[in-house]
Amino acid sequence: MITDKEIKEKDYSILNLGPTHPATHGIFQNVLKMDGEIIMEAEPTVGYIHRAFEKLAERRPYNQITPITDRLNYCSSPINNMGWHMTVEKLAGIEIPKRVQYLRVIIMELARIADHLVCNSVIGVDTGAMTGFLYVFQEREKIYEIYEEICGARLTTNVGRIGGLERDFSETCWKKLEKFMNELPGVLKEFENLLMRNRIFMDRTIGCGPIAAERALQYGFTGPNLRAAGVDYDVRVMNPYSSYEEFDFIIPVGTNGDTYDRFMVRQQEMWESLSIMKQAIEKVKQIKDKVYHADVPDFYLPPKEVVYSSMEALIYHFKIVMGETVIPKGEVYHAVEGGNGELGFYLISDGGRTPYRLHFRRPCFIYYQAYPEMIKGSMLSDAILTMSSMNVIAGELDA
Amino acid sequence: MTTTDTTLLTTIHEKLKTQFGDAIISAEQHYDFPVFVVSREKAHDILQFLKENADTQFQFLTTMCTLHFPDNEGQEFGIMYQLHNMPKNWRIRIKTFFSKNDTSIPTVTDLFPTANWMERQEYDFFGIQFKGHPDLRRILNMDEMNYHPMRKEYALEDDTRTDKNDKMFGR
Numbered sequence: 206m207i208t209d210k211e212i213k214e215k216d217y218s219i220l221n222l223g224p225t226h227p228a229t230h231g232i233f234q235n236v237l238k239m240d241g242e243i244i245m246e247a248e249p250t251v252g253y254i255h256r257a258f259e260k261l262a263e264r265r266p267y268n269q270i271t272p273i274t275d276r277l278n279y280c281s282s283p284i285n286n287m288g289w290h291m292t293v294e295k296l297a298g299i300e301i302p303k304r305v306q307y308l309r310v311i312i313m314e315l316a317r318i319a320d321h322l323v324c325n326s327v328i329g330v331d332t333g334a335m336t337g338f339l340y341v342f343q344e345r346e347k348i349y350e351i352y353e354e355i356c357g358a359r360l361t362t363n364v365g366r367i368g369g370l371e372r373d374f375s376e377t378c379w380k381k382l383e384k385f386m387n388e389l390p391g392v393l394k395e396f397e398n399l400l401m402r403n404r405i406f407m408d409r410t411i412g413c414g415p416i417a418a419e420r421a422l423q424y425g426f427t428g429p430n431l432r433a434a435g436v437d438y439d440v441r442v443m444n445p446y447s448s449y450e451e452f453d454f455i456i457p458v459g460t461n462g463d464t465y466d467r468f469m470v471r472q473q474e475m476w477e478s479l480s481i482m483k484q485a486i487e488k489v490k491q492i493k494d495k496v497y498h499a500d501v502p503d504f505y506l507p508p509k510e511v512v513y514s515s516m517e518a519l520i521y522h523f524k525i526v527m528g529e530t531v532i533p534k535g536e537v538y539h540a541v542e543g544g545n546g547e548l549g550f551y552l553i554s555d556g557g558r559t560p561y562r563l564h565f566r567r568p569c570f571i572y573y574q575a576y577p578e579m580i581k582g583s584m585l586s587d588a589i590l591t592m593s594s595m596n597v598i599a600g601e602l603d604a
Numbered sequence: 605m606t607t608t609d610t611t612l613l614t615t616i617h618e619k620l621k622t623q624f625g626d627a628i629i630s631a632e633q634h635y636d637f638p639v640f641v642v643s644r645e646k647a648h649d650i651l652q653f654l655k656e657n658a659d660t661q662f663q664f665l666t667t668m669c670t671l672h673f674p675d676n677e678g679q680e681f682g683i684m685y686q687l688h689n690m691p692k693n694w695r696i697r698i699k700t701f702f703s704k705n706d707t708s709i710p711t712v713t714d715l716f717p718t719a720n721w722m723e724r725q726e727y728d729f730f731g732i733q734f735k736g737h738p739d740l741r742r743i744l745n746m747d748e749m750n751y752h753p754m755r756k757e758y759a760l761e762d763d764t765r766t767d768k769n770d771k772m773f774g775r
Contacts, residue, residue, distance in 0.1 A: 264760040
């Protein structure tokens with residue numbers, strides 16, 4: 206005998222959206238119960254690329270955790286990187302020189318622009334507009350070239366050190382930065398012309414995957430996704446770090462919390478980031494002293510060429526690499542405004558060479574659980590758009 | 605920014621003390637965070653009070669995670685909740701500890717929907733049983749796994765290896 210429940214189940218068709226669907230970045234599985242083309246229920250499964258970062262961190266000395274953080278949100282890895290170093294600096298009580306703080310701001314805003322460029326252009330792709338994607342990826346390429354100048358890597362940057370930066374910005378780097386900042390506004394304008402008032406784009410995105418402010422807060426949303434719903438929460442303003450309190454910028458907010466608002470908030474944030482970078486460069490120019498790290502030999506890993514030529518540096522290098530530097534006991538939480546929201550590091554140190562416990566507050570992991578609710582009752586194509594506009598980054602979701 | 609301002613700590617502590625008495629085990633300032641250790645039995649009520657009380661209004665659960673101290677007899681496991689009152693920009697941390705023999709704690713998903721996946725993660729990695737959780741199963745590891753890998757007894761490297769001698773390196 207067939208029960209009522211079974212009949213009800215039979216009415217729906219089951220659709221696996223992902224994990225090998227191009228729009229699901231290869232790792233998000235969503236089992237959708239469909240009534241025709243309407244999504245009745247969704248169940249996300251995550252964990253396909255889980256790499257045990259928190260466990261790994263318990264075996265690694267503090268300076269070796271940087272590469273782990275790079276792989277969290279790999280679209281804007283320098284932000285994670287800086288966030289981690291600031292956490293350790295807070296614990297160790299290290300005062301960072303102003304110039305280094307401004308340089309960090311430049312790097313972090315650059316990363317935010319890269320992150321938002323990818324997200325917004327992918328929203329375009331998912332509505333069928335490939336052009337914008339191709340335009341702005343050239344800009345992202347320029348950002349990656351700047352990263353390359355700063356640290357030698359492009360995607361998994363290892364920019365920071367505990368106590369400052371690995372090296373100063375080179376002349377070429379400043380030139381590339383200037384070129385990028387001169388050219389970005391034009392490209393952004395063009396990109397906005399392409400999509401912002403585009404009839405198809407607006408029809409597809411307005412009212413797509415909305416979430417109300419109250420619900421977003423209950424689900425622990427932060428970053429552009431929360432701001433699109435109308436809450437002006439930004440870690441850079443609420444709990445300033447790295448001298449963000451000295452910069453003039455506004456927090457763009459939306460009203461409906463739908464895909465269009467998320468797109469617009471990110472778009473405006475890029476303009477704000479650009480303005481922050483301009484101010485930071487001005488501030489850096491005013492400081493004559495070319496310092497790029499704090500004077501903390503106990504924590505700051507010295508450059509290789511100095512290690513080879515100076516006894517002092519060799520000793521400190523050895524101490525740091527062997528994990529003999531004492532990071533004080535204590536527990537600390539530090540949050541930065543990542544590309545997707547509040548990225549927090551909760552760290553317990555027992556005075557040993559590795560953290561006793563390290564917990565990452567990964568914004569993607571926290572807000573992705575709202576996804577079934579956001580796409581309920583919408584069309585399949587809207588579910589794809591909602592996912593790309595939420596900017597779920599696999600590395601952060603599954604850490 | 606490290607602040608040593610402890611006014612928030614004392615205000616919240618007094619409030620909790622009058623409401624819950626002995627359930628508040630300690631109150632300390634850790635860098636810029638007031639930290640309260642509370643008893644497990646009252647943890648849920650305390651979080652509910654902090655969320656709903658008109659003066660505190662900690663309505664945003666920033667994060668939560670499990671702490672494991674195998675040497676701390678009788679209190680091997682702990683849960684840390686971090687709350688945020690966004691309009692006033694107050695942040696506090698609530699911790700509660702319990703024994704490894706009974707790793708169950710009431711869920712807070714009824715207060716904060718966002719705790720759903722967070723609790724599933726802690727169950728997955730530490731085996732904490734959240735009583736009343738609507739859907740407590742593994743989230744990042746595979747379902748067939750029969751242990752909880754973040755516990756301290758599972759070393760990341762194979763301890764039986766003999767080709768590495770770390771004695772001289774203070775490890």
